Amino acid sequence: MTIFTYRDERRLFALITVIIVAALLALVQMNAQRSGQASPLTTVGTSVVAFVEMATSTIFDGVRGGSSAVLQLPQLERENGTLRSANLVLEKENQRLHEVAAEYASQGVAKPLVDLYPNALVARVIGFPPEGTSRSVTIDRGTSGGVHKDDGVVADGGIVGRVESADPFSSKVVLVTDYTSRFPAVTRRGRFWGIARGNLSSVRVEYIPQDAPIKIGDIVVTGEGRSFHAGVPIGRIVRIERGDETLYQTAILKPAVELGALDRVVVVPK
């Protein structure tokens, strides 16, 4: 090895010191990981970085929107005339739809998520895990905004995941598709129970009894659990795995929410 050829021992000692420091820091992180709590390093680091992530995300959105607008300027001018005339028609249609929406709201059918869940908090997705080794996102609400570990997170359509760690100004949410994710699940039709486990791009509902007559297209919802009340849609069955020599069958779900295009989510304190 090249490092044994150093003549200056101070360099070798410096290298050893760096490795020892690395090991100590790694141990602190691993200890925090095993105890299920955020390490002091993580708390300080995420608090600082959350502000930078918010700023970067905002600037990136602004630059992306601005540049695309400039590039499409000639086309936008042509479309402007067409849209002005269409606008008059749409305004009338809009008034009609407002009346329809008000009617639905009065019947409790089309209530927004924040109305459905008391104490719900709207949050924006501001960051993603480095290098995509986990299916998770960072949101811009933390303990100072009322978010706690294990709170459920939903979006329009169904379950997103649960809060894995809450820092003062941001929180990390493990998506339902993450490999470490586990939820109690039940089919809406027939009420057959299972355990929903993340499978990176889909969700697997395992331990469904072999004789349960589940079908492709059935909707699976959450059972009463640590993060969610019962009845939040997890996804729709797209494949069923049955074996002749097993006690259980497994349903593969397409998540109810488009998890690759998350922007705003709702945190639901349990």
Added chain:
Amino acid sequence: MLALLAQVTLVHFVTVRGVEPSLVLVAVVWFAIRVNTQRAAIYGLAAGLGEDILAIGTGGAWTISTTIVAVIAGALSRGFFADSLPLVCVITAIATLVRLLVFWVVMAFEHYPSGLAVLHFHEAWVAAALNAFVMLVAMIVARRFDTA
């Protein structure tokens, strides 16, 4: 730091077969092959720790793997020219494979559920190719600036 911020905000939108290039690794290798081993180790330590802080459930896996890769890259670079395009790209690809191998070994010790080894193996090869490509582009751009 810039590479890390880009990694958690922008790079998520640039994936190939579900795999993101690692700007953090490219930055670490870039610096590691240009400095001595202990400074390379410091870069690796800082970058890995930053990733662990911003990730979920990785414990110290990025810290350990990135520091080791930085030390190896720093030690290897004493035997070749740091401005050789093919050599640096190969080093980057190898560094990616070694880093992910160490990362998932540490994750296994931290009780990450098993069963995805084949997937991680395939992803590692894609990541190696992606990172080598990013390094190639970065070096070509840097040369343009140097000659300008």
